[in-house]
Amino acid sequence: MLEKQLHFSQEEFSARQGRTLQMMQKYGLDGLLIFSQESMFYLTGYDTFGYVFFQCLYLRGDGRMTLLTRAPDLRQAQMTSVIEDIRIWKDGPNANPADELRAIVDEQGGANRLGVEWETYGLTAGNGQRVAAAFARITLEDASQLISKLRVIKSDSELKYVFRAAELADAGLAAAVNLAKPAAFEGDILAAMQGAIFRGGGDYSGNEFIIGSGQRALLCRSFSGRRHLAENDQLTLEFAGAYRHYHAALMRTLIIGKPEPQHTAMYAVCKEARARGIEALHPGEPIGKVFDAYAEVVDKAGMKRHRFNATGYSLGAKFAPSWMDWPMFYHGNPVIAQPNMVFFLHIILMDSDVGVAMSTGETLLVTDSGARSLSSAPR
Numbered sequence: 001m002l003e004k005q006l007h008f009s010q011e012e013f014s015a016r017q018g019r020t021l022q023m024m025q026k027y028g029l030d031g032l033l034i035f036s037q038e039s040m041f042y043l044t045g046y047d048t049f050g051y052v053f054f055q056c057l058y059l060r061g062d063g064r065m066t067l068l069t070r071a072p073d074l075r076q077a078q079m080t081s082v083i084e085d086i087r088i089w090k091d092g093p094n095a096n097p098a099d100e101l102r103a104i105v106d107e108q109g110g111a112n113r114l115g116v117e118w119e120t121y122g123l124t125a126g127n128g129q130r131v132a133a134a135f136a137r138i139t140l141e142d143a144s145q146l147i148s149k150l151r152v153i154k155s156d157s158e159l160k161y162v163f164r165a166a167e168l169a170d171a172g173l174a175a176a177v178n179l180a181k182p183a184a185f186e187g188d189i190l191a192a193m194q195g196a197i198f199r200g201g202g203d204y205s206g207n208e209f210i211i212g213s214g215q216r217a218l219l220c221r222s223f224s225g226r227r228h229l230a231e232n233d234q235l236t237l238e239f240a241g242a243y244r245h246y247h248a249a250l251m252r253t254l255i256i257g258k259p260e261p262q263h264t265a266m267y268a269v270c271k272e273a274r275a276r277g278i279e280a281l282h283p284g285e286p287i288g289k290v291f292d293a294y295a296e297v298v299d300k301a302g303m304k305r306h307r308f309n310a311t312g313y314s315l316g317a318k319f320a321p322s323w324m325d326w327p328m329f330y331h332g333n334p335v336i337a338q339p340n341m342v343f344f345l346h347i348i349l350m351d352s353d354v355g356v357a358m359s360t361g362e363t364l365l366v367t368d369s370g371a372r373s374l375s376s377a378p379r
Contacts, residue, residue, distance in 0.1 A: 002079045006045045007244045008157055013082050016043055016150065021063055023146050030111035032059040032143060033101070033131070035123035037319045039147040040067075041245065046081035048073050049320065051122035054089070054097040060108055068101050098130035105135075115143025121321060148326045152314055154340045158246060159365070162315075162342055164200075166248035166363055166374035168241030171196040173250050173377050180235055180254050186211050186226040193239060203242040206323030210238035217253060217357040218350045232257035236357050238346070245317040248374055249344040251361030262351055266303065266358035270347045271379075273297040274360055277311065277329075277345050281337055281364060281371035288333035294347060295331070303349055312345040315363060341366040342374075 006013075020043060024032055034057040040046040044057070044065065055069035066085040067077055077086050087104060089097040105111055114135065118128060119142075132140065154162060175192035190211055197203075208222035213229055217236040229235065233256040240249040255263055276293035294311040298304060314325040327335045329345070346361030360379060364371040 002075060004082075005079050006082070007161070008045060010082060012155065012157055013044060017059075017063060017065075019150050020059065020147060021061065023150070024059075024061060024115065027115065027141065027143070027146070029113055029115040029141065029143065030061050031105065032115045032146070033117065034059060034147070035117045036120035036144075036147070037122050038151065038317060038325075039117060039120075040081075041317055041319070042147060042151050044081040044083050046077055046083060047245070048076045048080070050076065051319070054127050055122070056097075056101050057083070058101065058104055058108075064108065066104055066108070068097060068104060096130060096134075098127065098134040101131070102134040105138075111138055113139045113141060115141050115146060117144050117147075118142050119144035121319075145326060151316055152326065152341055153338055154316065154342055158317070159340065159342075161244040161246040161317075162248060162363075162365070163374065165202070165241040165243040165246050168197045168200045168202040168243060169239070169248045169250045169363070170241070170375055170377045171200055172239060172241060173237070173252065176235075176237055177254065180229065180256060182229055182231045182233070182256060184229045186213060186228070186235075189235075190226075193237075197241055200241075201243065203245060204320075205240040205242045205247060206245075206318040206320055210236070212236050213256075215355050218352060218355065220348065220350075229256050234263070234357055236359060238359075238361065240315075240323050240344075242323070245319065247315045247318055247323040247344075248342075248363040249315060249323065249346075249361065250363070250375060250377065251346045251348070251359050253357050253359045260354070260356055262354055262356040263358055265301075266306070266349045266351065266356065269298055269301045269303055270349060270358055270360050273347045274345065277347065278364060278371050278373070281343065281345070281366060283337050283339055283366055283368060283370075285337055286334050287327060287329055287337050287343075288331055288335075290329040290343075290345065291331050291333070294329075298349065303351075306349045306351045308348055311347065312343055312361070315342050315344050337366050337371075339366055339368050343371075 037051040050073040172193040280293040313328040348359040
């Protein structure tokens with residue numbers, strides 16, 4: 001018998017399941033078809049990257065849970081989760097696990113209205129069509145955000161992992177700063193950052209670390225290929241410490257050698273926008289105000305065309321291909337900030353005309369009195 005490897009107590013999992021059942025009852029759902037790996041991890045501890053194939057956790061209205069997955073994830077589920085009923089669908093040219101999922105629902109008494117997590121990386125469009133066909137005679141409601149809205153407020157146990165992730169992110173940044181000198185190789189910088197996180201017991205993050213120097217410093221996505229830093233250069237880093245899948249992100253544009261005048265001007269704007277954004281992230285206020293604070297500062301400085309249309313998002317326990325969580329800082333977002341929410345606030349300016357980048361970002365915790373940074377790294 002495999003020994004359980006759980007990151008949370010049975011009591012915490014039971015409480016999460018209970019809140020989910022209450023939400024299901026509120027929306028009149030007989031059951032929930034869960035395809036998001038984040039949701040499975042939240043409710044049961046199930047930890048895998050097997051969601052690249054068809055798998056579903058069926059949560060019935062009375063709390064019974066059944067996981068339908070492939071054979072390679074049988075022991076993964078037995079060891080890392082509290083799920084007891086695990087079913088395996090067999091690979092084959094005519095395999096249709098959606099039909100097997102429907103058979104499980106029918107076996108357990110059927111349903112009239114089911115919630116479905118349609119909007120998730122764990123359910124491809126093709127598999128989604130198979131699910132819709134298999135459940136054609138049952139009312140399917142979009143429940144993509146039902147568990148996300150529960151996950152956004154962290155428990156004390158979760159925050160312990162968030163705080164450790166923030167420490168690992170600081171260690172990664174310190175390793176990068178130590179190596180960021182003329183002639184340094186980006187590959188060595190990445191290796192040092194990731195090594196610091198792994199040595200601290202951390203995990204792979206939900207997506208690749210972003211590193212770019214020269215003109216690539218203006219990119220906010222991972223880019224294949226590595227270069228050596230020039231005598232005068234700019235290096236943009238966006239990455240996250242991850243611990244038990246909980247993320248704490250950081251972002252910086254480091255200047256190697258002599259800064260351009262635009263670097264200095266943009267940094268002053270970023271610094272003010274950061275302060276205003278943190279001030280706007282206040283419990284009881286809509287999070288859209290955080291973006292508005294950023295945009296107001298940037299636009300007033302005449303740099304509107306150098307900014308983005310969003311300035312951050314929630315962080316939590318996330319799986320590849322992204323550490324971004326719901327909800328996001330953009331104009332008009334009505335979600336109300338509450339204590340124990342965790343957000344990544346990134347202040348980014350990219351001037352393509354002169355090829356200059358400037359950015360700063362950090363992970364924030366919403367408290368009863370406002371927001372505070374979880375990073376101790378210098379800015």
